[in-house]
Amino acid sequence: MINQDNEEKTKEEGVLEKLKECQRLKEEYLNEWKRARADFINYKKEEETRMEGVKKNTKKDLILNVLIPLLDNLDIFEKNFEKENEFQKVIFCLKSQIEDFLKKESVFRMKTVGEKFDPYFHEAVETVEGFEEERGKIKEELLAGYFWEKKVLRPAKVKVVKF
Numbered sequence: 001m002i003n004q005d006n007e008e009k010t011k012e013e014g015v016l017e018k019l020k021e022c023q024r025l026k027e028e029y030l031n032e033w034k035r036a037r038a039d040f041i042n043y044k045k046e047e048e049t050r051m052e053g054v055k056k057n058t059k060k061d062l063i064l065n066v067l068i069p070l071l072d073n074l075d076i077f078e079k080n081f082e083k084e085n086e087f088q089k090v091i092f093c094l095k096s097q098i099e100d101f102l103k104k105e106s107v108f109r110m111k112t113v114g115e116k117f118d119p120y121f122h123e124a125v126e127t128v129e130g131f132e133e134e135r136g137k138i139k140e141e142l143l144a145g146y147f148w149e150k151k152v153l154r155p156a157k158v159k160v161v162k163f
Contacts, residue, residue, distance in 0.1 A: 112158055
């Protein structure tokens with residue numbers, strides 16, 4: 001009888017040991033799964049952030065290398081052709097649409113003529129003579145400058161009255 005009780009206790013202890021081992025493994029696997037899930041969530045967030053950066057850089061390249069040079073050419077066309085005709089109306093309509101798109105994308109043209117020269121926003125291409133009160137101010141804009149999201153996208157090329 002004592003021998004039988006000892007056998008039952010030994011079996012019971014063996015079962016309890018197996019149960020504890022199963023619980024330990026379950027906790028270990030659960031923790032590994034939670035870590036893997038958290039790693040995946042972090043990976044997704046990092047990829048979304050990276051993709052936003054790629055989109056923003058692509059948009060910036062399109063604006064800076066395609067749309068703004070196109071606007072520059074349309075500005076030159078507008079300055080050099082005074083006679084109004086149907087072709088010119090189409091060009092102005094196109095220019096207006098591009099400007100509207102840029103505004104929606106937070107791209108704004110700098111105000112330059114009459115403003116004080118600032119090397120952070122303007123590139124002095126030439127200095128010219130002027131009146132005393134005009135010194136250090138922009139006399140003429142040669143190429144428009146643009147801001148994008150409150151940062152300089154392209155500095156304006158200007159003529160400045162000598163200091």
